[in-house]
Amino acid sequence: MKKIFFVLIIFLNSCDLLTTRDPELPEKPRSNFITPTTPEIVFQNFINGVNDKVLENYISCFLDKSFLETDYRFVAAAGSINQFPILSEWDINSEKQYFANMISQVDKNTKINLLLLNSEKRVFPDSTLIQYDYTLTIPFINQQQVYKGVSQFTLRVDNRNFWVITKWLDSKSENFLSWSELKGRMY
Numbered sequence: 001m002k003k004i005f006f007v008l009i010i011f012l013n014s015c016d017l018l019t020t021r022d023p024e025l026p027e028k029p030r031s032n033f034i035t036p037t038t039p040e041i042v043f044q045n046f047i048n049g050v051n052d053k054v055l056e057n058y059i060s061c062f063l064d065k066s067f068l069e070t071d072y073r074f075v076a077a078a079g080s081i082n083q084f085p086i087l088s089e090w091d092i093n094s095e096k097q098y099f100a101n102m103i104s105q106v107d108k109n110t111k112i113n114l115l116l117l118n119s120e121k122r123v124f125p126d127s128t129l130i131q132y133d134y135t136l137t138i139p140f141i142n143q144q145q146v147y148k149g150v151s152q153f154t155l156r157v158d159n160r161n162f163w164v165i166t167k168w169l170d171s172k173s174e175n176f177l178s179w180s181e182l183k184g185r186m187y
Helices: 002-014 039-052 055-059 085-089 092-104 179-186
Strands: 073-075 113-123 128-139 144-157 163-172
Touching: 039 055, 039 113, 039 128, 039 144, 039 163, 055 092, 085 179, 092 179, 128 179, 144 179, 163 179
Parallel strands: 073 163
Antiparallel strands: 113 128, 128 144, 144 163
């Protein structure tokens, strides 16, 4: 009997059955958000938010009415509003819903690829206007799709001294689908 008791004690001590373990950290998106103290940082965050599919980082690039008393405005590419009437009433909540729907249709281990090229920048006393040619490649679960166009963004400084996007004007490029069409489809 002593032998069984002795073996049982050694067994229980060696396999840590009676000790607690450290809890696992919850899965959360990787965050590489940088405080947007310049317009260029806004677009670095914007690209990272899209490519990494992090809704919070993407939405943080846009104005928050609690820090800047104006409305966010999205102006869709020509012809897109006829296809997707919701684009005429687009707001921050629409932006969140479209982005959440889009990333839900991409495998979680796959990145989206957003390229912003040929930057043109104009600085005004109260805002900055930046225009990019974009190529957005989305590896949807069913098939990959490419969107191309030109987007013009108006940025302002909010009362936290953060630069934010207040207006987005989208234009279609050649025979490609535009970002406006993506937003309309994913809303």
